[in-house]
Amino acid sequence: SAVISQKPSRDICQRGTSLTIQCQVDSQVTMMFWYRQQPGQSLTLIATANQGSEATYESGFVIDKFPISRPNLTFSTLTVSNMSPEDSSIYLCSVDLIVANYGYTFGSGTRLTVV
């Protein structure tokens, strides 16, 4: 299955600032997904990133707050903009490996604390 590298693994940020999270996959994938896991909660999909097109955002998430880039088939970034303490969460990227019969694989996540 694919290996997903995500960085930073954790960060503590001041409110009002922005953080960009990187996700690198060791093989080419069509779809990459960004999820948020708030403390004690399950995973919620933020957006789907396809190479060469605009990301598709889920209800409650907007591009101004969570801009996403997908410059090629192995890389994506998620920016958390103008952060507030409510943005403190784990952010995870995932890739769809259904065609390869590997299900969906996740990176190890970015633990963000906003102070």
Add this chain to the structure above:
Amino acid sequence: QKEVEQDPGPLSVPEGAIVSLNCTYSNSAFQYFMWYRQYSRKGPELLMYTYSSGNKEDGRFTAQVDKSSKYISLFIRDSQPSDSATYLCAMAMDTGRRALTFGSGTRLQVQP
């Protein structure tokens, strides 16, 4: 009503017990079913992946999917303290972007 329902637990069992974890769902279009294990402060780790109905076994783990009842299960045999974690079920459709919909997760504690 949530698309995927999962008992949050916590579930506490003695070492060596058989553990049964379950999820129900409402969307009949789901075709891909997955179970993840998540240790504290770590990302989800894929345990089992099943397409459509049926059973799948991998070592001490068995996943079952009953699409007629919209019910999936994960069985853990001979449970170990190292199995103590949160278990998440997740599902996806076979069309479009195929994003995962997660259950809320069940916290499992295996007592030595």
